[in-house]
Amino acid sequence: MPGGVGLSPLAELFRACLHPVLVPIVLFLHWWVIWFTIGRSFRPTVKLLLLARLVSLGGGYALYATGALGLSDSQLHGNTLAWLVAFVAAWLWFWNLEAATIAWVMRRKRRSWQWKPYDLTVLGASHAVYLLGAALLA
Numbered sequence: 001m002p003g004g005v006g007l008s009p010l011a012e013l014f015r016a017c018l019h020p021v022l023v024p025i026v027l028f029l030h031w032w033v034i035w036f037t038i039g040r041s042f043r044p045t046v047k048l049l050l051l052a053r054l055v056s057l058g059g060g061y062a063l064y065a066t067g068a069l070g071l072s073d074s075q076l077h078g079n080t081l082a083w084l085v086a087f088v089a090a091w092l093w094f095w096n097l098e099a100a101t102i103a104w105v106m107r108r109k110r111r112s113w114q115w116k117p118y119d120l121t122v123l124g125a126s127h128a129v130y131l132l133g134a135a136l137l138a
Contacts, residue, residue: 007069008069008082008086009079009082009083009085009086009138010069010085010086010089010090011063011064011069012086012138013086013087013090013131013134013135013138014060014061014063014064014069014090015064015138016134016135016137016138017057017060017090017130017131017134018057018061019134019137021137022130022133022134022137025133026130026133027049027053029126029129029130030049030052030053030098030126030130031045031046031049033122033123033126034048034049034052034102036122037116037118037119037122037123038102038106038119047105048101048102048105048106051101051105052097052098052101052102053098055097055098055101056093056094056097056098056101059093059097060090060093060094083135087131087135090131090134091124091127091128091131094127094130094131095123095124095127098123098127099115099120099123103115
């Protein structure tokens with residue numbers, strides 16, 4: 001599928017999430033978020049980060065690459081509401097998939113582990129910053 005030509009706002013966001021300028025910045029930001037919220041050492045944090053990003057970005061890219069997100073009507077592309085809905089949908093996608101992946105790994109190590117509300121808020125905020133950058137690049 002050609003990059004950016006007639007894509008829906010959600011497809012544009014998923015495509016922009018893989019922008020070569022954005023990916024290293026986001027990897028650093030999310031590494032710090034995982035390290036800060038979970039309190040793991042360097043190697044486990046890197047493993048959690050890579051697994052969580054693989055699940056969320058891999059799934060998002062699969063949706064984009066297969067064309068499952070569809071093409072855009074020219075009127076829809078400039079619609080602010082369509083972009084807002086796409087932003088919220090992508091935010092929920094990344095936040096939930098990564099939170100679930102990290103929780104799954106952490107519960108395998110410590111059965112009683114759960115997310116603290118503050119930690120989930122920090123993770124959600126980091127995804128909002130990431131998607132804002134992607135939206136600016138889209």
